[in-house]
Amino acid sequence: MRRRTVRFSGIINDIPLNYKFLLIFVIGVLLPIIVINLMFMDRMSNLITEREEQNLQISLERARKDIHNFIDGGVAVSHALNTDKTLYEMLERRYESPITFYDTFDEQLRHRVNSYIPVNSQILRIRVYTDNTTIVPGSSYYNLSNKVKSSEWYKLWKQSSDKVVVGAYTETRISDMAVTSPYLSVMEQLDSFDGLNTYEKLARIDLDLDKIYDVIVRERDYLTLYLVDKHNRIIVSADKTLSGGAQQAYPVFELPQEADSDVHVVSIGTASYVKGWKLIGVPQGTRLSKATRDMQMFVFMLAAGMALFASGFIYMMLRSYNYRVKRLSRHMHKVTNEKFDLIRMDEGRDEIGGLIQSFNMMTARMNSLINNVYKLEIQKKSLEMEQVRAELNVLQSQMNPHFLFNTLNAILVVCTKNNYTDVTDIIKSLSKLLRRLLSWKEDLVTVQEELRFLEMYLKIEKFRFRDKFEYELDIDPQALQYKIPKMSIQPLVENACKHGLQAVEGLGTVQISVKFIEGRLGVTVEDNGIGMTEEKLAEITQAMSSENMTGSSIGIRNVFRRLELYYDDQVKFSIMSEWNEGTRVSFEIPMKLMEQSKEGLS
Template sequence: MRKKIWMFHKVNDIPLRSKFLLIYVLSILLPVITINLFFYQRTSADIKVREQENLRKSMERAAGELLGMIDESVALSRMIAADDSLYEALDRTYRSPVDYYNEYHGFLRDKLTRYMSANILEVRIYTDNQTIQTGSHYIVMDQGATSLPGLKQLEKTSGGIMVVDYNETSGFNPGTRISVIGKMDTYDSYANYAKYSKIDLEVSRVYSILNRETDSLQLRLVDGTNRTVVSSGDITEGNSGALVDMPMTGDNTKSEYMIEKSLGNLAYLKGWKLIGVADTRHLDQLLEEARNSILGLLAISIVVPSVLIYIILRSYHYRVRKLARHMEKVRNERFDLIDIHEGRDEIGGLIRTFNMMIGMIHSLINDVYKLEIRQKDLELDRVRTELSMLQSQMNPHFLFNTLNALLVVSTKNGYTEVIEIIKSLSLLMRQLLSRSDNLIPLQEELQFTTLYLQIEKFRFGELFDYTFDIDPEATTLRIPRMSIQPLVENACKHGLQARKAGRLIKVTAKLSESGLDVRVIDNGIGMDEGKLTQLLRDMRSDQPLDGGHVGLRNVYRRLELFYAGDVNFTINSEAGTGTDAGYHIPYARLELKE
């Protein structure tokens, strides 16, 4: 067990790139090369075996056709030897050439014609009857040119028939001859003269049989003395050829592409055989095609998996290396996120987990900083609160005592309008100082807004007026405190102050199908599209406002705080016409008055 654990530890010590390379070489490259080499060897062996079988079949086919031609000639020779009428005509002693020619024209001239066929070139009969005239199919033998080829060998045979080959130099068709010669001694009563038959095979037919296999095989017909009688490709029909002494011994007989086929074991074919030498160009072409196919398959088998393995391993290696580098940064207290395509595999899961961890670390660090800042802010707030408490011990009492004194003086002197304004201002200040910042009924917010509008009405007199359009069912709904009055104040300050007369503010609160709509509409100077866009941008930013509108930002922030972004705050304005500001609160976020 310890040994196995030690081996695993050793594997863990190998770099990731070396592991991938080792896996590629041992699991892909070597097996693919080995399998393709084995497949090539087996394919080459199969091609050689198949070609040898084809050669054997070609040899057997050619040998069978040649043997058929010879057997046909032997059968014809025996038929001639059994014709007694022919014996009687050839064994007769003619008194004069005129008698012979009469017999010839009457009987002998067409006697041998019926034995002719496509495989037979010529049929002749040789005799030592001197009363016969040499010509056509009948030859009188002598020691000269009219001697029978192979006569000495025929006399030595016991079968009375044999196959001979020789070079014909006389006549109209000189060249190689393959002939079947036989004794005509069947009838003892016609034995006054010696008689022999000679049947010449059609050599062009022999060439056509041999040349039929020239695409894959070079054939040679060899006689009993190891002389090449006919060879494929050496002669064509109508040309002459000669016998060539070519002994088939030595290195030629050891070639794996040379095949010998005996024509038979009969006495007249003793030693005759067919030798075939394979045309290695055809075999080499087949082997080359097999080799090219194997090489192409090998290339595909290596390139395609290599590309896929490279893409896959590069994906793993690249992301693991990124992860390792960022973990090294964490060691150096640099908490950077891994900004790459993570993927959905295990490495992608590690990267996502790492980024989540880094995000949590950032959050914890920010929380720590915020806690420190908050602690400092709390300390400052505590100091400010103490100072404010010291100041507030006097300011509210002083303010309300002063307002009460003004109220007593105005009552004694009969200043009715001043009395109402002082009462409204006193109620306004008490609500500002006494109420907390939370949700209140819409009715209370409208009352507070009414106090402010009464003061503005006192300021502008007949130049200013206001109206309310409130849905009765909406008065009990709770909204954030100070969410309408700042909108009214902003309309008075920025919209109506520059207008000379006819200043009007309308406050509406309606229930729609989706929630509560609160709008503050004025007929002031309004804003063009550029100023409105800049106002909306400033209202949503944290930068200090240079041009005022602090109340709008406060209302927007308070609505966002209470309703977590579910409220829809809008401002619509047109230069020279007026401004419409307000918000929409969904029913799901509204509360009834307790």
């Protein structure tokens, strides 16, 4: 029995490794993937997704139609009022007294406007405004007073060039002036009859937002709906806290972080008064998730049965080489620790056996090479490294920055005693500048730290040029916490002072700005110096991409190359200059590639 087991293992070991992998792949991997994925996963996933997508489209279209009908109903009432000639005549009449107006009101005006509300349940109220001061305000008729003209809804209508305006706004309640409520109104100027235009007349029809809210809530099993105006403000949503009111303003729509990326957007209508209005639907995901989980459970049960069958077959194939591969792996790991032990076992005649034989030959040769050649070479390299390290120490010892700082401190004491205030400040700035240059600890620093260093340099230049030099900083405070390569702004400013302003007879100005520009951090250095000719500008641009480190554009080239290396050639770097008008150097870094300082701004 023992001999039969050894013989069976030997036969398996003699099978070429390619055939073993082929059998493992076909029977143990390919067959289950084909059966499970082709028969169930692909077909059922597509069916479930298509069904839910249809349900979402139906839900979104149903809600859109209802909301569109609500708004169109209000517009239809507005048009009806605009063509009511009797209403025009009553509003154009001058009334001698309130009693005269009340008589006309009882006869003609009392139910003329409100009669539209019972048949249009989405209308909350209808108001007609006029600057005819003989009309007593109340019921549905109001004067166009200064208070009305200063209201948000009137300004909204006034700013629009359309004849009919549908607008959302907030307004204090008449019953409680301390409470602000959201409104959605249809506004139209009543000017259809040429002979009846003595007074300005305006119709305002307030729609019931609760009706629209009910439509949106009705569909929340499928979608989280948002009614958004042309300014991308949320007018109505299932969450009432996102619809104006107590917030004093309608919030701007932002896609929730937990929402699925498949957001459905549909326009409310094509009319001019709803142009830009959208209904946005964010899928809930629960229905699709449940259906997918049920399908996955079914597939899992099927896959489990197939896996049991495949596992038994794969085990037989893997058992023949698993032990030998592990032995080979352990001995290869020993090689990394300079232990070159041979593998002593029955290798077999397949590819793994040949690999073990080759490994034994390789380890024997490596052991001989390391003992006779490699160790001697390592000793030689170590000696050379020690010599280089010693030379570096000698060079570093020749440059002792303490002597420079002590000299500056001595000058500073003399200037302080003699009240040389300007010189004292400049020496302090120069000392800080030199310390920063000599202590290059990190390659990336915050914009705030870079600007501190820049201001020290600018103070020195200001002392140098006196009244002929001014500088301006325009910095976005939000940018101070982002990190940029060290010394990426100062060389640009130094070039502006050195090459741009020295030859200027009048006042030289350098402007430095750091701002956000469309998802990028933009840094700009601009001067009003002598500028450059087109030939000089082309020469500098060519030198920036050259490997030659000589010339007068080393500073700009170093900044450009470091930005390219740090941000994978995704930085926009530009130089613009005109002769006798100045130079503008700028670069923009994608914010997604930048780091932020974890420490607070100081």
